[in-house]
Amino acid sequence: MxxxxxxxxxxxxxxxxxxxxxxxxxxxxxxxxxxxxxxxxxxxxxxxxxxxxxxxxxxxxxxxxxxxxxxxxxxxxxxxxxxxxxxxxxxxxxxxxxxxxxxxxxxxxxxxxxxxxxxxxxxxxxxxxxxxxxxxxxxxxxxxxxxxxxxxxxxxxxxxxxxxxxxxxxxxxxxxxxxxxxxxxxxxxxxxxxxxxxxxxxxxxxxxxxxxxxxxxSPALPPAALEAARAGTLDRASIGAALRKVGVSAEDALLDALLSEAAEHAERVALETTERADLVATGQPVLELPxxxxxxxxxxxxxxxxxxxxxxxxxxxxxxxxxxx
Structure with missing residues (x-):
């Protein structure tokens, strides 16, 4: 090993x-x-x-x-x-x-x-x-x-x-x-x-x-949300409405931080997908542990x-x- x-x-x-x-x-x-x-x-x-x-x-x-x-x-x-x-x-x-x-x-x-x-x-x-x-x-x-x-x-x-x-x-x-x-x-x-x-x-x-x-x-967002986060097209208004629904104040600073974190997460998931594909391309068995x-x-x-x-x-x-x- x-x-x-x-x-x-x-x-x-x-x-x-x-x-x-x-x-x-x-x-x-x-x-x-x-x-x-x-x-x-x-x-x-x-x-x-x-x-x-x-x-x-x-x-x-x-x-x-x-x-x-x-x-x-x-x-x-x-x-x-x-x-x-x-x-x-x-x-x-x-x-x-x-x-x-x-x-x-x-x-x-x-x-x-x-x-x-x-x-x-x-x-x-x-x-x-x-x-x-x-x-x-x-x-x-x-x-x-x-x-x-x-x-x-x-x-x-x-x-x-x-x-x-x-x-x-x-x-x-x-x-x-x-x-x-x-x-x-x-x-x-x-x-x-x-x-x-x-x-x-x-x-x-x-x-x-x-x-x-x-x-x-594991990705924290579903595929469609990951794609939108990476493209910078997440619905800011919908996120704000969801926050207010659970009693969280949807201030601009918080929304900016959430959108930025989502974009970084989407980039990481995309990178991991590429790296995984490179490993699979070796032809060796690929096993995963969490x-x-x-x-x-x-x-x-x-x-x-x-x-x-x-x-x-x-x-x-x-x-x-x-x-x-």
Missing amino acids: TGKGGTGKTTVAAALAMALAAEGGRTLLVEVEGRGGIAQLFDTPPLPYAETRIAVAPNGGEVYALPIDPEEALLEYLEMFYKLGRAGRGLRRLGFVDFVTTIAPGLRDVLLTGKAYEAVGPRRGGRQEYDAVVMDAPPTGRIGKFLNINTEVAGLAKGGPVHNQAESIMRLLRSPRTAVHFVTVLEEMPVQETLDGITEISGIGLPVGSVLVNMVR SLVEGIDLSALYDLATLLREQGVRRADAPASGGTA
């Missing part, structure tokens, strides 16, 4: 995880930016570097969360491939971990995506632990570089464990098991970033999923998850048609 900052990417990622778990399965919600957004959404204390159950979905499904810490992931990596054990832990005190991930930023992305890769594979006696993994990934401006780790690692390692790990991750990312979803709002800059992001992701051979339009607001004036809490996440399912979101292996996950 990617999107321009401010579009509600983390919220939509959490709602998607809830929607996928609603089929009775287990979903892992992965965070890679270290902002603690998942803990805030689910109103829990800061989450440890461990897979922690944070919600129960309808039908007995479960949502787990994992905030991936690059330092811990690197130490795990050193233990897994080089059997450093306690010696690896000692490297933390020497500042080695920060040094390595600074001079080799491609390695950092291998570590972050590698943890999600491990969660997708079979574990615990060959059993697959999760039915779906949702990654709250970096913003659209960085998503291509983040996911195209093979290119990043090419200059770092021509072979060996790092190279092999990157190759395995890229095979998963390019497979039908993966989809890169984009979150946006109906504003010019976020929509343009989404269009550019879809082009970039497609260009590096990664599968694009759905476009999720967040914080959608603006929630009361804010986001766990109850709101359940509501958003329900709306996603009503629009056809299902796991790819679920027995239902129209799935987009």
